[in-house]
Amino acid sequence: MSAPQELKGPDLAAGVDVSRLKDGEPLLGHAAGEPIVLVQREGEVCAVGAVCTHYGGPLAEGIVEGNTIRCPWHHARFDLRTGAPARPGRDPIPCYRVERQDGRVRVRERLAPPRVGRSAGPESAIIVGAGAAGNACAEELRRQGYEGPITMFGSEGTPPVDRPNLSKDYLAGSAPEDWIPLRGREFYSERRIDLLEQVEVTAVDVERREVRLSTGRSLRYGALLLATGAEPIRLAIAGADGALTLRTLADSRAIVARAAPGRRAVVIGASFIGLEVAASLRQRKMEVTVVAPEARPLERVLGPELGDFVRALHEEHGVKFQLGRKPVRIDAQGVALDDGTALPADLVVMGVGVRPRLQLAEQAGLRVDRGVLVDSTLRTSAEDVWAAGDIARFPDQRSGRPIRVEHWVVAERQGQHAARAMLGAREPYRAVPFFWSQHYDVPINYVGHTEGWDSIEIAGDVAARNCLVAYRQSGRVQAVASIYRDRESLLIEAAMERGDDAAVEAQLRG
Secondary structure: OOOOOOOOOOEOOOOEEHHHOOOOOOEEEEEOOEEEEEEEEOOEEEEEEOEOOOOOOEHHHOEEEOOEEEOOOOOOEEEOOOOOEEOOOOOOOOEEEEEEEOOEEEEEEEOOOOOOOOEOOOOOEEEEOOOHHHHHHHHHHHHOOEOOOEEEEOOOOOOOEOHHHHHOHHHHOOOOHHHOEOOOHHHHHHOOEEEEOOOOEEEEEOOOOEEEEOOOOEEEOOEEEEOOOEEEOOOOOEOHHHOEOOOOHHHHHHHHHHOOOOOEEEEEOOOHHHHHHHHHHHHOOOEEEEEEOOOOOOHHHHHHHHHHHHHHHHHHOOOEEEEOOOEEEEEOOEEEEOOOOEEEOOEEEEOOOEEEOOHHHHHOOOOEOOOEEOOOOOEOOOOOEEEOHHHEEEEOOOOOOEEEOOOHHHHHHHHHHHHHHHOOOOOOOOOOOEEEEEEOOEEEEEEEOOOOOOEEEEEEEOOOOEEEEEEEEOOEEEEEEEEOOHHHHHHHHHHHHHOOHHHHHHHHHO
C-alpha cells in the first residue's frame, strides 16, 4: 500500500555531527539506499526505518513519545529499540546499528530482528471474529512467542480485510482489490493460525470452556476472545431490502458492480460511512443525493461548524442533500421521502449506523450493558474470556466512565492488548480512542471520546482546512478533531494518555 519514499536529508552512513540531533526530534536521512530516522533521547541514539508499515506514512513528521516513534497519519507507533509495532502498524520497522565516534553519529548495517522466546500461555486460543480486533489478537499472540493452537472464526468468506478501505479508496476506484486483505492466506498458514472463513460460532459454554460451531462440532478453549463486531442497521421501511449496506468486501463489490458514470445514487444516512460512500461514488462520476433527518451531517459527532464544513465540501464536489427528511419507501424507481419528494435512483445505499453483535455474549451469560462489559484488561465477567472491538464496553481512562467505541484503530489496539492479557500481562488498556475519515482530499482526524459537550473551541480556520476543534465538558477537553494538523493531533493524543491537560491546552493555544 505504500510507495517508496524519496531519499532526503543527510547521508547517515557518512555520519552527522551529534550537535544536529535535538532530544526527542526525529532527523530524516538515509543510508544504503533506505530512508532512516535518527532519534536521540536521554543520551541514547536510535536509527530506525522512516516509513510506517500501515500506509507508508512519514515517521520523520511524527513525534517521539517515551520509547516510541509515532506516525502522523493514523497514529501507529513503533518501539525505537526493537521496531516492534503497535496498531495500526502492522509489521516492525527496521532498526540499524549506530556508531558514535569523534562527535559524529554514523548508521551502519541493519540489525537482525530480536529473537522472541517461547511464551507460556493458555492451552489454546479461540478468536470469534476475523475483523480488526480478531486479526490483531492472532498476530500478536504469535509475535509474543505463543506456540499453542490458535483458531480464528470468520463468516465473511475472506481473510481479514482492511475495512476502512471498503468505503474509501477501493470503493472510489483508486485502489486495487489486492490492497484489501490485511494478509494473504499463506500468512496465516505459515504462522499456524487456523483461519476458518465460513464457519460460525453458534454458542459459548463458559462452564465447559468450549464453543459450539455451525458445523455441529465443539472446541475447547484455554482463552477466548469475542470480537464479533457489528452489523449494519436497516430502517424499518417498505423496500428496505432493496438497499445495499456496506460492511464486508462482498458489500463493497456489490456497490462497485452497480456504480457507473451518470447513474443516480441515493445514500440514506449522513454518517461517516454514508458520506464516505457519497464521496467515493462521486469519484466514479455518479449523481449522488444524501438523505438524512438531521439539519447538518455529522453534527452529533463533530458539532455544527465541522458539520457545515463537511456539507459544503461535499456540495463543492456535486453531492446534493435532502436534510431534515426521512425515507418512507424504496422501490425500483428510487426513494420516496416523507414530504412526498421522489428521488430516482439506480443504486440505494443505507448507511444509518451499526449495532454490536451481542448475541453470543448474552447467550453465554456475560455481563452486558449496550456492549460486553470488560475490565481494564478487556476481560469479561467470565474467566479467560476477553472482548474487544465494536462489542466491548471498556473503562475510559479520561472520563472514568465505561464507553463503547466503533473505530477501526480502537479495535486493532484492543485485539493486540487482549493477546498480551491472554499471555498474562495485567497492564490496563489506556490507549486514547482515535479515528480518521477521508472526504475527497480532506482527512479529518479525531482523538479522545465524548458523547456530548458543553462547548466547542476552534483553533485555526475550518474553512481554510487548517484547524483544531476541541470538545469540552465542564471545561475539560474530552476530544479534539483536526484538519491538516497531524503533528498536533499526535501530541494531543500523547498528552491525553499521560493525563496531561496542560499539554493539551498548550497545543490548542499554539
